[in-house]
Amino acid sequence: MGLDMYLVSLPKIEGMDYYEVHSASADLGELEEEQNEIYRKIKPHIKHFEEFGMSWKSLREEVAYWRKANQIHHWFVENLHNGNDEPLFTELVTKQNLEDLYNLCVKVLENRKNPQDSLPSMPGPFFGYYSYDDFYYYQIEETKSILEDLLNHFDFDSHYLMYQCSW
Template sequence: MGLDMYLLLEDVETGEIIEYSYYRKFNALQGYFEQNYNIANPGKILLKEDIIADLYIRLNEIRYSPEKANLLLPSYPGPFFGTYEYDRLYHSYVNQAAIDFYHAKFIDYSKYKLYYASDW
């Protein structure tokens, strides 16, 4: 049991769901969606370009200024949400998510929808 999060692509024509990215216990990312979009458990929200851009900017800023992590994407408490430290694990999640959200900016949104989904 624990916090599982996904970025999912949905093919607009076929409805096929493709796992784009997976995160395990990256509670800061879950906190972002709970605080800004009131995501339920389990939950799924459609990611629009403004959300993708905002997250990419936050993640990239943390990569280059790690001391801002607690301001830009603070750890978020919850049941089985993992560690709340701003340690190597937190920053490895940030690095992976920054890469994923960077690439998400170039998805052809006339062919695909991108969703954030979580369950714990």
């Protein structure tokens, strides 16, 4: 229980916009049963996963994960979700969004005075620690590393990137 946060990749599929691909991803089981035109479009993009003795199919692939990094969650809430925090939401993330958050992480790590001005903690149910201590800076460093990797390797031309949280 607590704040779990993900960046998830979703393929861009010719003839479908983000919302259609997102909807198809949610309805994958039904579409597979129907074998309709939408299923034929998405079928080449379906990935097969296996972990902990379980297997599943999905259009989505997790590319980053945080647990209880409430200051990072707060940034996504404020910048992508109009300041409205909800127990479960998904928002589209652009390369510019990642660059903005990355630059804030660098700023906070370079000048550790008043980090609350750039990446403030966010209280919430089981959201983790709110103090600006070594763990706060560890989470900022981890986020910087995650974002640097994505900025260097994620293909925004062929995939959508989404932020998803649950608490």
